[in-house]
Amino acid sequence: MLKRKIQELMTEPACATNQAKDAAQRKKGCGKKGKPGATAGGCAFDGAKIALQPITDVAHIVHGPIACEGNSWDTRNVASSGPTLYRLGFTTDMSNLDIIHGGEKKLYKAIRRAAQRYQPAAVFVYQTCVGALIGDDVEAVCKAAAERLGLPVIPINAPGFAGSKNLGNRLGGEALFDHVIGTVEPDDAGPTDINILGEYNVCGEMALFKPLLDRLGIRLRASITGDARFHQVASCHAARVNMVLCSQALVTLARKMQEKYGIPYFEGSFYGISDTSDALRSIARLLVERGAEPVLLDRAEALIAAEEAKAWAKIEPYKARLAGKRVLLYTGGVKSWSVIQALQEVGMEVVGSSVRKSTASDRDKALARLGGDPTKLADAIPAPEMYRMFKEGRADMMLSGGRSQFIALKARTPWIDINQERHHGYAGYDGMVELVRQIDLSINNPVWQQVRAPAPWDLEQE
Template identity: 60%
Template sequence: YKMGFTTDLGENDVIFGGEKKLYKAILELKERYQPAAVFVYATCVTALIGDDVDAVCKAAAEKIGIPVVPVIAPGFIGSKNLGNRFGGEALLEYVVGTAEPEHTTPYDINLIGEYNIAGEMWGVTPLLEKLGIRILSKITGDARYNEIRYAHRAKLNVMICSRALLNMARKMEERYNIPYIEESFYGIDDMNRCLRNIAAKLGDTDLQERTEKLIAEETAALDLALAPYRAR
């Protein structure tokens, strides 16, 4: 569902600039793949030579009629966390709040800073679904462009990697009045605490009761599965 491309800058492009090459590449991508949006990541080289990525993206968007989002984080600006932060700010500026979901529920949440690198979300999502908690947007693991567009309608932001995108959660609280909590999915205690805190923050007594019941059931099942290993 996501593809990456490069403009393959050569020596002449470094000397004379790569803006025309980038513009042409964006138009070609639109024609060949029909994406919902195009995200353009600046590299160290284009930052050093001063290419105006913002201007190219604006001109290309007007030409092809879909969003072309500049992410000005050359080489992801040193640390991964700093680059992710600038990526989050690009989403806030160009994507979040640009569409509305078909419907909302009192139990809509966003997961921010969750990248599903090892597929861990595939184990967490069923637990939330059992409680009737809907993940409105995932930023950015398994994300879809249109989901992120209506992330501003969530009732709660759940931060999983706070260092990287905490600024995004704070700004969404300022702009859209969405509270946030900082949680972890790793380990039994953290997972149980996360479920309890989500239920408490959503403010539904029935949900809190169902959460305690689910935790008891899942913990019992896990203890049974681990019993043969603990006996060794």
Template identity: 80%
Template sequence: MLKQKIQDLFVEPGCAKNQAKSDKDRKKGCGKPLTPGAAAGGCCFDGAKIALQPITDVVHLVHGPIACEGNSWDTRNSHSSGSQLYRLGFTTDMQNLDIVNGGEKRLYKAIRQAIKRHNPPAVFVYQTCVGALIGDDVEAVCKAATERMGVPVVPVNAPGFVGSKNLGNRLGGESLFEYVIGTHQPDDVGACDINILGEYNVAGELDQFRPLLARLGIRLRCSITGDARYLDVASAHTARANMVLCSQALVTLARKMKEKYAIPYFEGSFYGISDTSEALRAIARMLVERGADPTLTDRTEALIAEEEARAWARLEPFKARLKGRKVLLYTGGVKSWSVIQALQEVGMEVVGSSVRKATAEDAAKALERLGGDEDKLADAITPRDMYAMFKDGKAEMMLSGGRSQFVALKARTPWLDINQERHVGYAAYDGMVEMVRQIDLMINNPIWEQIRKPAPWEV
């Protein structure tokens, strides 16, 4: 079953890259042979857990050795406005005897203990390499536990060896679609309810654009999965529209919700002033087409005009200080193109952007915003080449994740965290102002001029 599910994900019809293939190439799928070290950027299990752990009020139980669970507290800095249960690490802590005798009984006891101690609305059980290799049937155990304990126990069958972190994101979405979404019917369905897919509330970014939606009378029925509750996800099928923030991770979920529940979707971004405004317009337009109050369009334009004027006034002092400064963007997914325009809006020059975790459509958008210069796009940049860019003055600053920071810092170059580990939100209008402020604090810090001077013993 898992093999067939993976094959279906590899020929995803909602993927722009697959749509452009011939029928013969489409049947081959888009899987690539894994090489040693491929899991350094995250295995399939890691991707599934990253995608689902922001559901805050459920128990996330890892069926495997304790090392698979790791330190879950700060794996991704996803905030919660309520329950903190998702912050706790739960694992069956499989030992040698479990590998010999099988771990299904141990898993069942762990589920029972977690429910008894924490009384969650649901338990999510994650399969790992060890459990899969010895043949533990997590689906059967979860089904039995659900029937006997009266609490939904959701299997997430995404062992690390089957693929990359991105595949794990999509398998996590499959578990939500198969076992959770559509299982609860709320009594407060509205004409302006939406879902946002691929939003993980990193550094509390939901609070930077959720108030904008509220001012327009638009209710965020569910963010999948940032700051979500189990019943929110179970009720997501009642929304009138879906906005996809990270299409590479959850485009399959969006497509299946459209087919089963007739919920249209579009891909957008809340990074940057222009992209935030376009996202709000698209949401309003889609809701009006589905029967919402036609005045929503005019109210949206009024809100955009007000917020853009306020944001540009706050950004004005930074423009002269940042104009023409060269920045390397080394991230992926939606940020590979949306942050480009955010930086260009204040006069910075993006000298390169990574598209290593982006869809073909993401890459096309990034290329368009870089003026069609293909030399500025790269799947990956080696540390040696990256270091040379900084030493040769081709880039004055880097925005990336934590794993790349040491290359920039070794080259005595400013660096700013743009990925999920960060503790500052950069979404919507207020987030854009904050990101520019952080860039200014970093790139214009006098410490860089001091540390680039020769040491006293070198003079």
């Protein structure tokens, strides 16, 4: 069953890369043969856990050695406006004896204990390499536990050896579609209900754009999965429109919800002033097409005009200080293209962008925003080359994840975290103002002049 699921995900019809292939190549899929160590930095289990753990009122149990839970717990700085159960780590802590005798009984006891002690809205059980290799039937245990305990127990069959972190993201979405979405029928469905897929509420970013939706009378029925509650995800099939933020992770879920429930979707972003405005316009337009009052379009334009004016007024003092500064953007997914325009809007120049975790559509958007210059796009930049870029002055700062920060810092170059480990929210209009403020604080910090100056003992020798 897992092999069939993986093959289905690797031939996703909504993927622009697969659409461009001929029938024979499309049938082969896009999977790559795994190599030892190839999943370092994120395996399928890790991807599934990252995608689903932001559901805040669920007990997330890892069926495997304790190291799997230790390496995957809290890997994203995601926030909650209510329950904090998702912040607890649950694991069956499989030992050598469990590998010999099997871990199914231990898993059932773990589910029962979590249910009795914490009264979660549901229990999610994550299969890992060890449980899968010894043949533990997680789905059967979950089914039996659900019947006996009277609450949803959801199997997440994404062992690490199945593939990459991104594949795990998609397997997590498959678990939601197969076992959660559509299991609760809401009695309050409205004409302006939407879902947002691929939003994880990093640094509480939903608080930066959800009030905009509220002011337009648009209800966010479910964020999948940032700051979500189980019943919200279970009833999200009643929404009228889906917005996909991270298409590489959850485009399959969006496509299947469209086919089964008739919910149209579009890909958008809340990073940058223009992209935030475009997202609000697209949501309003699709809702009107689906039966909402046409006045929603006028309200959206009025809100956009007011918020853009406020944001530009706050950004104006920074533009002269940042104009012409060159930035290397080393991230992926939606940020590989949306942040480009956000930086260009304040007069900065993006000298390169990584598209290593981006879809073909993401690449096309990034290329267009970089003036059509393919040399500015890279799947990965070797550390020596990146170091030379900074030492030769080809980039004035870098925006990236935490893993590559030390290359910039070694080259005495300003760096800002743009990935999930960051501690500042950059979504929406206010988030763009905060991003500009943080860039200014970093790039114009006098410490860089000091660390680049010759050391006193070198001057004495001269």
